[in-house]
Amino acid sequence: MTTPTNDHFDTLAVHAGVHADPATGAIMTPIYQTSTFVQTDINEHKGYDYARAGNPTRTALEEALAALEGGRFGLSFASGMAAIDTVLRLVRPGERVLCGNDLYGGTFRLFDKVLADYGIVFDYVDTTDTAAVREALAAAPARLVWLETPTNPTLRLTDIAAVSSAARAAGAWVAVDNTFASPALQRPLALGADFVLHSTTKYLGGHSDVVGGAVVLNDEAAYERLKFLQKAVGAVSGPMDCFLTLRGIKTLGIRMRAHCDNGLAVAQFLEDHPAVERVFYPGLESHPQYELARRQMAGPGGMVSFTLHGGEAAARAVARRTRLFTLAESLGGVESLIELPSAMTHASVAGPEALAAGFAVDAGLVRLSVGIEHPDDLIADLQQALAGV
Numbered sequence: 001m002t003t004p005t006n007d008h009f010d011t012l013a014v015h016a017g018v019h020a021d022p023a024t025g026a027i028m029t030p031i032y033q034t035s036t037f038v039q040t041d042i043n044e045h046k047g048y049d050y051a052r053a054g055n056p057t058r059t060a061l062e063e064a065l066a067a068l069e070g071g072r073f074g075l076s077f078a079s080g081m082a083a084i085d086t087v088l089r090l091v092r093p094g095e096r097v098l099c100g101n102d103l104y105g106g107t108f109r110l111f112d113k114v115l116a117d118y119g120i121v122f123d124y125v126d127t128t129d130t131a132a133v134r135e136a137l138a139a140a141p142a143r144l145v146w147l148e149t150p151t152n153p154t155l156r157l158t159d160i161a162a163v164s165s166a167a168r169a170a171g172a173w174v175a176v177d178n179t180f181a182s183p184a185l186q187r188p189l190a191l192g193a194d195f196v197l198h199s200t201t202k203y204l205g206g207h208s209d210v211v212g213g214a215v216v217l218n219d220e221a222a223y224e225r226l227k228f229l230q231k232a233v234g235a236v237s238g239p240m241d242c243f244l245t246l247r248g249i250k251t252l253g254i255r256m257r258a259h260c261d262n263g264l265a266v267a268q269f270l271e272d273h274p275a276v277e278r279v280f281y282p283g284l285e286s287h288p289q290y291e292l293a294r295r296q297m298a299g300p301g302g303m304v305s306f307t308l309h310g311g312e313a314a315a316r317a318v319a320r321r322t323r324l325f326t327l328a329e330s331l332g333g334v335e336s337l338i339e340l341p342s343a344m345t346h347a348s349v350a351g352p353e354a355l356a357a358g359f360a361v362d363a364g365l366v367r368l369s370v371g372i373e374h375p376d377d378l379i380a381d382l383q384q385a386l387a388g389v
């Protein structure tokens with residue numbers, strides 16, 4: 001079977017990277033649970049010598065990831081953070097990275113508490129404001145511009161095409177963490193970005209049963225360096241994890257349609273609820289970047305955040321009261337989750353460094369990962385949880 005080259009995402013998602021097993025004809029890529037590969041003579045083998053350097057299950061996943069993002073090369077890692085860390089190793093000590101100031105808390109922690117110690121300079125700017133990005137690039141050279149769009153947790157958007165063209169003119173690469181949208185809804189490489197990042201733990205895996213990360217890119221020299229780093233540093237994904245992610249990918253297109261439909265239904269319900277102060281969802285006309293969302297994304301996704309008139313106490317009460325929305329970190333699985341970013345996923349975005357960088361996670365913000373259950377059940381659950389707060 002050859003990898004389809006057409007533009008139908010659902011077809012790509014089912015077939016990309018998957019080839020009938022040459023030994024048995026198995027239609028599903030086997031889990032090559034092996035650490036090493038027999039050599040017929042010194043350095044003579046079938047393309048694999050040691051599983052940190054490469055494994056056929058990982059190769060299938062890496063081909064699938066590249067195809068879904070419309071990129072030439074894909075690399076799979078043990079976690080989203082490992083993928084992010086590996087891309088940052090392309091930046092030399094003393095060089096500058098310009099980052100959005102509304103990022104996943106773990107990404108900020110890696111930049112601020114780990115990589116800054118190795119001499120990489122991180123500056124934070126509101127990347128939703130393209131003029132502010134241009135100004136920051138003009139003020140000092142940058143090696144890399146780091147974007148998350150939509151952002152975690154306030155669902156703000158960056159105009160990828162506009163920022164990529166400004167970055168290119170200034171000689172900087174652009175990396176986009178595409179975890180929230182998934183390639184079913186947004187393809188940053190086609191909009192001019194150089195690297196696409198994923199926590200495949202989320203929508204790509206889709207079933208809350210695996211942790212993984214990915215990088216997709218077009219530039220061959222950067223790919224060779226990242227592939228070398230993947231092997232040299234060693235934060236690779238294991239064969240079982242690759243298999244689970246490949247399995248999840250097959251239904252990405254239909255899952256994302258359900259996440260978008262349910263996300264919109266939940267966001268509209270919340271917007272009309274008297275206890276709710278503000279809803280953050282790019283599919284609502286009230287979202288300040290609704291037009292950009294329609295232009296840049298094929299759908300608004302399944303992540304919805306909101307604040308309540310009752311503030312933090314009300315937010316905590318709602319998070320404790322939902323039954324179908326399970327209180328847990330993470331997102332992008334088939335089941336709906338609820339959490340309080342300031343106390344949970346974004347607890348590391350606190351303190352003077354985060355404030356100085358312009359991060360501000362409202363203690364009363366509630367984040368929902370809207371799953372693919374029936375929307376009436378999801379709304380009924382929120383209705384009962386919001387009653388009287």
Ligand SMILES: Cc1ncc(COP(=O)(O)O)c(C=O)c1O
Binds near residue numbers: 152330
């Ligand atoms: C937007 C985003 N990027 C990266 C990560 C990190 O991925 P992982 O948890 O797979 O290391 C997360 C995790 O929540 C995330 O939400």
